[in-house]
Amino acid sequence: MNLESRSFNAPVNVQRLIGIAIALLCAIGVAGAQDFAITKDEIKAGKKEYSPYLHQAYPNRVFWGDTHLHTSFSTDAGMVGDTLGPEEALRFARGEQAISSSGVPARLIRPLDFLVIADHAENLGLAPMIEESNPELLRDPMGKKYHDLVKSGEGWEAYQLWKKSGAEREDSMPNPSLQRSAWERIIDAVDNYNEPGVFTAFHGFEWTSTPDLRNLHRNVIFRDGAEEARQVLPLSIFDSVDPEDLWDFMEAYEKKTGGRALAIPHGGNLSQGLMFAVETMSGQPLDAAYAKRRMRWEPLYEVTQIKGDGEVHPRLSLNDEFADYYQWDKGDFGLNPKKPEMLPHEYARSALGIGLEQEQKLGANPFKFGMIGATDSHTSLATTREENYFGKFAGAEPGSKHRFDDLVSQDLRENGDGSLNVYHWESLASGLAGVWARENTREALWDAMARKEVYATTGTRMIVRVFAGWDFKPDEVHRPDFASQGYQRGVPMGGDLSAAPDGAKPRFMVRALRDPDGANLDRIQIIKGWVDAAGKSHERIFDVAVSDGRKIDENGRSKTPVGDTVDVANASFTNTIGDALLGGYWEDFTFDPKQRAFYYVRVLEIPTPSWIAYDEKMFGTQAPKEALRKQQERVYTSPIWYSPVD
Template sequence: MSILKGVTALTAVLAVPAVAQDFAVQEGDIDIGGQEYSPYLHQSYPDQVLFGDTHLHTSYSTDAGMVGNRLGPDDALRFAKGEQVIASSGLPARLIRPLDFLVVADHSENLGLAPMIEESNPKLLRDPRGKELHDLVQAGNGWEAYQIWKTFGSRNEDPVPDPELQALMWNRTIDYVDRHNQPGVFTAFHGFEWTSTPDLRNLHRVVIFRDDAEAARKVIPFTSFDSQDPQDLWEYLAMYEETTGGSALAIPHNGNLSQGLMFAVETFSGEALDADYAERRQRWEPIYEVTQTKGDGEAHPMLSTNDEFADYYTWDKGDFGLNPKTPEMLPHEYARSALQLGLQLEGQLGVNPFKFGMIGSTDIHTSLATTREENFFGKFVGAEPASEDRYSDPVSQDLRPDGDGSLNVFAWESTASGLAAVWAEENTRAAIWDAMARKEVYATTGTRIRVRVFAGWDFEADEVQRPDFARVGYQRGVPMGGDLSAAPEGMAPRFMVRALRDPDGANLERIQIIKGWLDTRGELQERIYDIAVSDDRKIGEDGRATMPVGSTVNVYNGTYTNTIGNALLGAYWEDPDFDPSLRAVYYVRVLEIPTPTWIAHDAQVFGERDAPPEARREHQERAYTSPIWYTP
């Protein structure tokens, strides 16, 4: 495919009659059953990409509201819709463009505790522990109150076990969400975060309901105080669907803080995986949050030693401050290795438990879904731009009695990530949720790159250049999230990929296809293929482009230019190493040219402050599509 560096606009001037003429359609003018002129009358495939955040916290999350976040769900939704909002630190904030959808995913554990304390809620004050926390906050000892609450949580003990309070704040959240939901314009989902953290290992999931307020009110959120086992969460989701007739799914967070539990080869209770487990995990967890502010979870450099782009915001010190990381945990924490592991388990169980699509989201606790580097308001209120602790605010602290600080993770190590991109027919709860369920979604690290990929058996090289290439892709192939099987004799999978830069962002540097497969010895393999590169660089016979794109970044003033890279990249690619007898999985990674990070932008606004020398000041943002699987 030809690679374009610019866009030429053509303007057509149409002659219009000075006086409009009346007309009418007569019955005899209609040829029933004849050929229809308009080719779009029966078009039903997804034709738009929508960008949103499925993982945003407000003051209704105790670890946000109890530590300074004053913005509730209403503020978060107004901000996502493009309105200016005053941050908790006092700075005005606004997005460059509104999001298309948002999930207010507040922690279900003691949902809305901070607002209830602020309003001196009578129901809360009737609970002894609730009154103790309330009185401490009102006396100006909010941090002490939060530490007491955390101590209960670390024992997995509910400090305020009152379902009436849970229902009260859940219904308030539902009211805000429904008020802001505008089908066709902006979608607000009902949802929450289940915060399982056994031994401080992250197994969190965001739950998203497809349905309206009436269905969502029939349940209250499931909490980790109810259970820390993901299989019990799936039982809750099944109960919800049976009770309401609605639909729900759960999205696991990036597994880099799970200590190998996220994609373990045994259940939470230590039993071997079986086909029933695999089927239920596929059913309830069709997609995975591969990137967010707490690091990127696509690949690890120790696992993908031939991938020069793998070490991207790698968080691999340990969990939330109690247990250090060990190498054998890594394959069970990162998306690429988990996708390969799923192929191996499918051969053993008959079902792939790790057959997931990929999205990004923020996990931001400021109520402000900011993912652009020059507009990043931090993960927590303590790291907002006006804060003295902008860089030193601890995201995770070394909590070991004899800890040496090596498990500390600070705000300067965070990335302004990410976004969930969804290919849907319309901007509604049903259409977006259905796209998630069928995995026709992709992740970005905060940029709004448009990416589309189709795989099939009989695509031709020039078809990727067709203006209707998506129609061809759906007619004769499968999109991201799809499946190929029964390879025709002598044929290999053929891919059509197109990527367009963020209109307010950086040019594109390359498109890659990442392939994982199970070889004839039953061992897992991976390989990276560059299929399109910018600036007339060459792809070698080994499928890689070794010449770097260069950089225009000025880290001292936080700027770059689009004088390198390409606005549009696309490619047709046929797997040169395909073996029809072997299971395989493919996904697309798109890389932008180097751009400044939020650390570099801060230096431009505030002057060089106390960000350490090792803090990233330049990086390459990226997108990861949901995979396409081949099963013999």
């Protein structure tokens, strides 16, 4: 491996940096998240001043949050036992103790910095309206029927009846005033708990497209406040199942309000190849206009959550020993079994490669997304730590009778043999979004998401940073001004490199710091994907830093495992292996300046107990023998892309 470094003395565009600084400082002033604002006149370019941080404008903090949490206002949560509404969810995310729907006290180890209440748009707020015997609900024939069934003790029957209407995409209660009432209540709660600089509560919802029970769900997140959010009603499956119609909705929202919106797809592993298909829903081949439009509205992908991890599949990446991680690959939501040809269009790594193939063909990349994690919890509790996992649904909270055997997805085929069943013991206590920004406000965090300076974690709060450039040197990863140099001379996660200088290769600086309340680190890896002259994508994994003095061979891999301190019976581990901090410099010795490429960082912790092991130790219960009792938590950064000059 070529680790030598040559300096190309790439000039720093000082004028551009000053412009960025002014723009960011003005934005901070508008946001009102600090006690005083810096005006344009106070920036004295070229003047010698004592404090080196006066004009620092780059993102300097990681903020942790969940962009996908359901409360009792989602019918598939509230109708099956979740009794906690948006206010309780927001208070819990801010660090307060809560009593779960099953009566179990709960609290986070540390508060989150932000939260999106992403309740399903379909018949929003039905469960609390039934509980309150809402007069408007009772005036609706089907609303009264649902209400009466629940009040007579037949809540499950009411839920199944409601599900049937959803599966048929027919709104059984086409009453906008009901949806408006629930939407206004969520907006009020979100605005009440939004505290710029302390805790950010975003307005948002989930659009639940499930054509033929194939998952195409998106979470919509608004950058704006209550005034803008009140001007629309959330789009639902009853309106459309086509993502392009969702983009129309967001475009209309922006034109009407002057606000901003983005959508985050999730659950591609349940989409039966539709999530990253190379045809539109109407069956037309993708074109450049589609590609640009999709990336305008969907800059991110939720790569890990409760319903399985979506980074990679072992059948697609045969040389990746870490690929087999919480795979949900039986089918969709119970109607259609998985076919091998669907897999490349469901997982993030292969989709990024398909995006390069499409870009080479179309001139635009439809799958140039950043990556985040989120929970998709339907308990109102955004919990992601293994020893504090409150489950997917209220009926599977800690200590519940059906904690392990609850069916998250059921085989619904007429003559089904149960092979499409997915049980709660197969769920993952994931995930979180790490966002690099300067302040904890809607504007700053949303803007970071839009520019893809974000990363996904399976629940750990590991701090990870990566920069790519042309003239970094090996020892610069240890500089105290590592980040400043990275921004001045390179690009961060979510960024783009192009037009390689003659003879240059992309050089990467990566740092990873363990979760202060978590496990040591095993290794830092860079995953590279590229497309050859024939338009076919390839991938390769490189270890760029490994703990405990292990060696990386000439092919860029360390095949020596980090070790294992997990005591499954006692649900414990020790940090006597691994490192608390890893830093890596890597130069792409395989680089071809004519080939489009992407690079993202994956960081793995040492093995730790899973929530199954913690549950078995705490409650003396027994999960199926196939259940994972130990795992390696991980982080996936948004990629950095390289494009040649055409």
